[in-house]
Amino acid sequence: MVIARSLRALDWLNFFVANVQTGFGPFIASYLAANKWTQGEIGLMLSVGTISAMASQLPAGALVDAMRNKKFAAASAIVAIIASALFLAASPTFVPVFAAEVLHGFASCMLVPAMAAISYALVSRADLGDRLGRNARWASIGSALTAALMGVFGEYFSLRSVFFLTAALALPALVALSMIHHEMPPAPPRRKFWGKDAKASREAAKAQKRLTPEGEERETLRELLQDRRLLIFAGCVVLFHLSNAAMLNLAAGEVTAHMGDNVQLVIAACIIVPQFIVAALSPWVGRQAQRWGRRPVLILGFCALPVRALLFAGVSSPYLLVPVQMLDGISAAVFGVMLPLIAADVAGGKGHYNLTIGFFGLAAGIGATLSTAAAGFAADRFGTAMSFFGLAGAGALAVALVWLAMPETREAAPKKETEPAVEV
Amino acid sequence: MATLRAMRLAALWAARLAALLASLLAILASSLPVRCRIRFLARSVAPLAVMAALSACSLIPQQTPAPIVEHSFVPSPSEAESADAEEPSSAVVAVEPASEVKAPRPQKPKRRIVKPKPREPVVTPPPEEPPPPPPPQIISTRILQHDQLHGLLDSEVQRPDGKVIGRAVDVYVDTAAKPKMMLVNLSGFLGVGDRKVIFPWTAFRFSPASKTAPITLNLPQPAAGKSRPADPAPKPQPVKDLPPNLTQLVDSTVVQPSGARIGRVVDVLIDSQAQPQALVVDLSSSLAGDKRHVAANWADLHIVSRNKTPTLQMDFTDAQLKASPTYGSDQPIKIVSPVVPAPAPAAAASPAAVSSGAVAAGPVASGSAASGARPSR
Numbered sequence: 039m040v041i042a043r044s045l046r047a048l049d050w051l052n053f054f055v056a057n058v059q060t061g062f063g064p065f066i067a068s069y070l071a072a073n074k075w076t077q078g079e080i081g082l083m084l085s086v087g088t089i090s091a092m093a094s095q096l097p098a099g100a101l102v103d104a105m106r107n108k109k110f111a112a113a114s115a116i117v118a119i120i121a122s123a124l125f126l127a128a129s130p131t132f133v134p135v136f137a138a139e140v141l142h143g144f145a146s147c148m149l150v151p152a153m154a155a156i157s158y159a160l161v162s163r164a165d166l167g168d169r170l171g172r173n174a175r176w177a178s179i180g181s182a183l184t185a186a187l188m189g190v191f192g193e194y195f196s197l198r199s200v201f202f203l204t205a206a207l208a209l210p211a212l213v214a215l216s217m218i219h220h221e222m223p224p225a226p227p228r229r230k231f232w233g234k235d236a237k238a239s240r241e242a243a244k245a246q247k248r249l250t251p252e253g254e255e256r257e258t259l260r261e262l263l264q265d266r267r268l269l270i271f272a273g274c275v276v277l278f279h280l281s282n283a284a285m286l287n288l289a290a291g292e293v294t295a296h297m298g299d300n301v302q303l304v305i306a307a308c309i310i311v312p313q314f315i316v317a318a319l320s321p322w323v324g325r326q327a328q329r330w331g332r333r334p335v336l337i338l339g340f341c342a343l344p345v346r347a348l349l350f351a352g353v354s355s356p357y358l359l360v361p362v363q364m365l366d367g368i369s370a371a372v373f374g375v376m377l378p379l380i381a382a383d384v385a386g387g388k389g390h391y392n393l394t395i396g397f398f399g400l401a402a403g404i405g406a407t408l409s410t411a412a413a414g415f416a417a418d419r420f421g422t423a424m425s426f427f428g429l430a431g432a433g434a435l436a437v438a439l440v441w442l443a444m445p446e447t448r449e450a451a452p453k454k455e456t457e458p459a460v461e462v
Numbered sequence: 463m464a465t466l467r468a469m470r471l472a473a474l475w476a477a478r479l480a481a482l483l484a485s486l487l488a489i490l491a492s493s494l495p496v497r498c499r500i501r502f503l504a505r506s507v508a509p510l511a512v513m514a515a516l517s518a519c520s521l522i523p524q525q526t527p528a529p530i531v532e533h534s535f536v537p538s539p540s541e542a543e544s545a546d547a548e549e550p551s552s553a554v555v556a557v558e559p560a561s562e563v564k565a566p567r568p569q570k571p572k573r574r575i576v577k578p579k580p581r582e583p584v585v586t587p588p589p590e591e592p593p594p595p596p597p598p599q600i601i602s603t604r605i606l607q608h609d610q611l612h613g614l615l616d617s618e619v620q621r622p623d624g625k626v627i628g629r630a631v632d633v634y635v636d637t638a639a640k641p642k643m644m645l646v647n648l649s650g651f652l653g654v655g656d657r658k659v660i661f662p663w664t665a666f667r668f669s670p671a672s673k674t675a676p677i678t679l680n681l682p683q684p685a686a687g688k689s690r691p692a693d694p695a696p697k698p699q700p701v702k703d704l705p706p707n708l709t710q711l712v713d714s715t716v717v718q719p720s721g722a723r724i725g726r727v728v729d730v731l732i733d734s735q736a737q738p739q740a741l742v743v744d745l746s747s748s749l750a751g752d753k754r755h756v757a758a759n760w761a762d763l764h765i766v767s768r769n770k771t772p773t774l775q776m777d778f779t780d781a782q783l784k785a786s787p788t789y790g791s792d793q794p795i796k797i798v799s800p801v802v803p804a805p806a807p808a809a810a811a812s813p814a815a816v817s818s819g820a821v822a823a824g825p826v827a828s829g830s831a832a833s834g835a836r837p838s839r
Binding site: 289308 | 613615616621625627628629631632647648649650651652653654655656657659698700701702712713728729
């Protein structure tokens with residue numbers, strides 16, 4: 039069964055892409071510092087990365103929307119990420135690092151929607167929750183293993199080797215991608231892009247300009263932006279990340295400041311353990327989102343945030359951070375599944391799916407950036423505990439927003455429906 | 463369809479999770495004795511790597527393990543070698559540009575005199591000796607080796623028991639240019655949980671020649687090796703508790719007395735007595751372009767107040783900066799200080815040869831040194 043094989047390939051694609059993405063992020067700061075970059079230079083470069091990632095969310099999403107061949111979009115993004123990893127490894131000087139940051143910012147903004155779009159094309163709407171759950175599971179397994187592997191490489195070889203590792207792990211992602219056959223069996227006439235019938239498809243596309251690649255009527259941007267669900271969920275995403283993004287770093291920083299013996303080990307566990315929780319929970323989350331609807335699942339996952347922040351504020355032993363971090367697994371699983379799922383509810387089939395994911399990604403970026411800045415400021419000014427309380431407050435606001443304002447976005451699913459949809 | 467997949471999922475799930483848990487355990491177990499293993503590695507591999515790095519850096523392969531500053535200049539081979547190393551680059555860097563600049567006035571090419579500094583180890587390279595017409599000498603240099611001085615930036619900081627806790631980031635000096643505080647980035651895992659804290663400068667010991675971490679955080683008792691993580695005596699303080707009137711060095715701009723920009727501090731070179739010996743200043747004005755680093759003598763650093771903000775000031779003129787040898791991690795460290803009676807007319811056009819020749823070595827050298835140094839960890 040072609041589709042089963044494609045789905046399995048998609049699992050592996052998620053796995054390896056997560057590998058690749060883990061290498062970018064806070065680790066770059068360590069790498070540059072090890073190459074005698076001053077803090078000012080590192081800060082500048084990280085801002086470049088943040089800005090380019092945020093600025094390219096919407097254009098990248100729109101670009102993926104416009105590309106008929108989502109596989110090609112994903113493949114080019116992966117190649118760009120390989121290139122940026124190699125830039126970083128080759129020479130930690132200004133120009134290559136700058137190029138790598140910008141390239142990676144844009145490519146990862148393309149990759150996330152492209153992979154969601156491929157998933158969306160492979161399964162029916164009713165199965166999308168399941169599918170996204172599996173995506174999230176494999177992605178989290180991938181990033182957990184890679185974090186461990188990178189820690190080992192960084193410790194025993196060199197920080198530079200981590201980027202070569204990253205580039206090497208991207209190659210199997212390309213292989214997995216090539217094994218996905220993204221003919222949609224029951225759907226409207228799919229046009230193929232690789233090879234012979236590409237030309238025919240181009241002509242077909244010319245014939246129906248106003249239609250999306252999937253042959254659906256394209257919703258106008260104005261309609262999309264007036265969608266209440268879109269705006270409210272974007273607000274939830276901002277608040278979620280406002281609460282979430284700085285939390286681990288702040289808690290881990292407390293561990294580091296004690297200069298204990300097992301700092302690295304504890305923090306590694308804080309990163310890796312939640313990933314396994316995500317791996318375990320995501321498929322369940324996807325299923326329940328289909329069965330119960332989105333709202334209850336969202337509320338459950340978002341509730342983990344303020345609880346975790348309060349526990350962090352109260353916990354003193356570094357070893358207790360690890361169990362507290364398991365709550366992170368819950369909220370991360372919910373968030374990872376629900377973001378593309380709600381994007382599909384809002385914009386699926388109307389031609390702006392990827393743009394919508396980009397929009398939520400932008401919201402996440404804004405929240406995360408604000409979070410880091412605000413938590414750092416609050417920790418300096420009022421102490422770490424207060425900072426955690428602030429994060430808990432943001433998390434509680436996120437819960438409240440979901441609870442009070444977020445409508446149920448699940449459509450009355452054709453099959454699998456055991457109860458009437460709760461429309462708000 | 464759905465049930466089929468659910469069944470397959472369940473089976474796969476169980477198997478995979480078991481495998482993952484096993485691998486996680488293996489990872490955790492293997493990271494526990496990381497320190498021991500690293501020490502083992504360091505003992506067996508590091509000497510080789512360091513030898514390689516040293517020879518690549520044209521350092522003298524075996525200096526005395528604890529280099530007292532005066533001492534290390536006694537061995538004649540080292541002197542000869544450092545002089546050799548000095549010769550070609552000084553020819554490139556200092557002599558020719560100077561002659562070019564002054565070509566109209568005196569007929570003779572100018573020689574740079576390496577003038578002994580009174581207090582610190584000094585090398586007067588023999589080949590440099592004959593300076594027939596004593597032309598205005600604009601800079602003086604003294605030469606030290608990389609095992610006598612260590613760049614502060616990103617040096618590993620360890621506890622006395624050898625556990626590396628982080629890396630040095632910055633120094634804060636008071637208005638008399640005395641180092642008071644060190645900013646250390648305590649490291650987490652893959653950059654997560656890094657935390658910058660300050661320690662009093664006196665809490666550290668420096669061992670520039672050390673094959674392991676060059677900076678040690680002193681603990682009161684040598685028996686502190688088995689102290690629990692709870693609290694080593696010098697408590698890290700958050701950066702906000704920084705005493706007032708201190709000035710951050712790294713990334714700060716150094717200016718001339720006239721207020722003109724000299725460059726940006728990128729590193730501080732510290733000797734084994736915890737005494738800073740030089741500021742490494744990046745003379746290039748943009749981050750993107752080629753860099754030219756100069757090691758400027760610490761004693762010439764003044765903290766002055768400009769517009770109520772403390773500012774780093776040094777007495778270099780443009781010509782003196784141009785004549786200064788480039789600092790690179792593969793050459794002996796040439797610490798430059800301005801010579802006061804420098805004649806003003808020397809300040810003139812820039813010989814492009816200097817910067818291009820000097821700069822070419824910079825990034826490459828630092829890259830290779832970094833990659834050479836890392837495996838020895």
